[in-house]
Amino acid sequence: MSGPIEFDACGIDFGTSNSTAxxxxxxQTALLALEDGKPTLPSVIFFNAEEARVSYGRAALxxxxxxxxxxxxxxxxxxxxxxxIDEHTEVMGRALPFRExxxxxxxxxxxxxxxxxxxxxxxxxxxxxxxxxxxxxxADQRAENTLADIARKAGLRDxxxxxxxxxxxFDYESQISREELVLVVDIGGGTSDFTLIRVGPExxxxxxxxxxxxxxxxVHIGGTDFDKVLSLASVMPLLGLGSQLKSGLEVPSAQYFxxxxxxxxxxxxxxxxxxxxxxxxxxxSDKPKLVRLQSLVRERxxxxxxxxxxxxxxxxxxxxxxxxxxxxIASGETVTLHRADLDRAIDSLVTSVEHTVARLLRxxxxxxxxxxxxxxxxxxxxxxxxxxxxxxxxxxxxCVEGDLFGSIGAGLxxxxxxxxx
Numbered sequence: 216m217s218g219p220i221e222f223d224a225c226g227i228d229f230g231t232s233n234s235t236a237x238x239x240x241x242x243q244t245a246l247l248a249l250e251d252g253k254p255t256l257p258s259v260i261f262f263n264a265e266e267a268r269v270s271y272g273r274a275a276l277x278x279x280x281x282x283x284x285x286x287x288x289x290x291x292x293x294x295x296x297x298x299x300i301d302e303h304t305e306v307m308g309r310a311l312p313f314r315e316x317x318x319x320x321x322x323x324x325x326x327x328x329x330x331x332x333x334x335x336x337x338x339x340x341x342x343x344x345x346x347x348x349x350x351x352x353x354a355d356q357r358a359e360n361t362l363a364d365i366a367r368k369a370g371l372r373d374x375x376x377x378x379x380x381x382x383x384x385f386d387y388e389s390q391i392s393r394e395e396l397v398l399v400v401d402i403g404g405g406t407s408d409f410t411l412i413r414v415g416p417e418x419x420x421x422x423x424x425x426x427x428x429x430x431x432x433x434v435h436i437g438g439t440d441f442d443k444v445l446s447l448a449s450v451m452p453l454l455g456l457g458s459q460l461k462s463g464l465e466v467p468s469a470q471y472f473x474x475x476x477x478x479x480x481x482x483x484x485x486x487x488x489x490x491x492x493x494x495x496x497x498x499x500s501d502k503p504k505l506v507r508l509q510s511l512v513r514e515r516x517x518x519x520x521x522x523x524x525x526x527x528x529x530x531x532x533x534x535x536x537x538x539x540x541x542x543x544i545a546s547g548e549t550v551t552l553h554r555a556d557l558d559r560a561i562d563s564l565v566t567s568v569e570h571t572v573a574r575l576l577r578x579x580x581x582x583x584x585x586x587x588x589x590x591x592x593x594x595x596x597x598x599x600x601x602x603x604x605x606x607x608x609x610x611x612x613x614c615v616e617g618d619l620f621g622s623i624g625a626g627l628x629x630x631x632x633x634x635x636x
Contacts, residue, residue, distance in 0.1 A: 226627025231404025237628030
């Protein structure tokens, strides 16, 4: 007689900024330790040219910040649904397809989850945003198909998908004792996703939950977009954005947008980009600013600066003021940022999120007074202006903050048990 079949399905939250993996076990936390005992693995790869090795997550960031020669890649998920996914990038002297780059990271995520669980995983429920691509159903489906193909190359045989906010709702449902109508607000690194769903202990036992979902929606706005607009508004002007050339024309903005956008930072390091920056310096009216830009690119410090801006955003979510030390590219210089600077920079993005939530409630035909709980998850859901605007739409609802980085992964693990268990 054969022994019991080992449960070989997990939940995988491949995130723009952080990733998690979960395995549902009675009486134990679902999330698996992926790096240094922590359940999150930052979605980062560093190709160390000096030592011809690859590092991931926090180790990758440490290697990069230590000044090792090499190539840092971050916000890999943002490539899905763009034309860049079918292109290549140069890494350690060879052309590496972006698809292979994503498969490399997801394969590492899978290996770490298996090591933590002490068993192989061949099946998975993977999280996905409500929309990879806004207003284009065919392109959105292509993005999901691409992710499924990449996951199979990474060693997963059977793959199902679940909307990330619905997965977060499943995690919340496991913690409550009565039925509720919940608005899940998931603000991740690349997208903002929402689900209006009925949850409760009795409903949790059902295999099919389609009728419990009143509405889902999303918009392609997330934490990396907040980083980008804060950088463009507060930091890039110090490097020449918005300044003038001797001709009276404004300095072209392309290189600044590349440096402010996580997945395009490396485009600023090409020979063509350096030539353009050199020409801008020659023709600039305010040369010291272009000297800072040259210094940033020469030092390949774009990711370093982006990390300073990201950290400033996080600090401003908890304090009225913070500072960015620019010493690495401009000796002795510091940028002071206030909460109001962040609010001004992200205002239009938050308005888009607010309108998406309002439209979802209208489409569902649900009065705001009927919503019991607003459940916040995702690393950027703690931004004060965003939370304030969303809660204003549902003033009578209870506000609950989930595990900002782990609720989706835990919910995907529960869903994997339902689908494959």
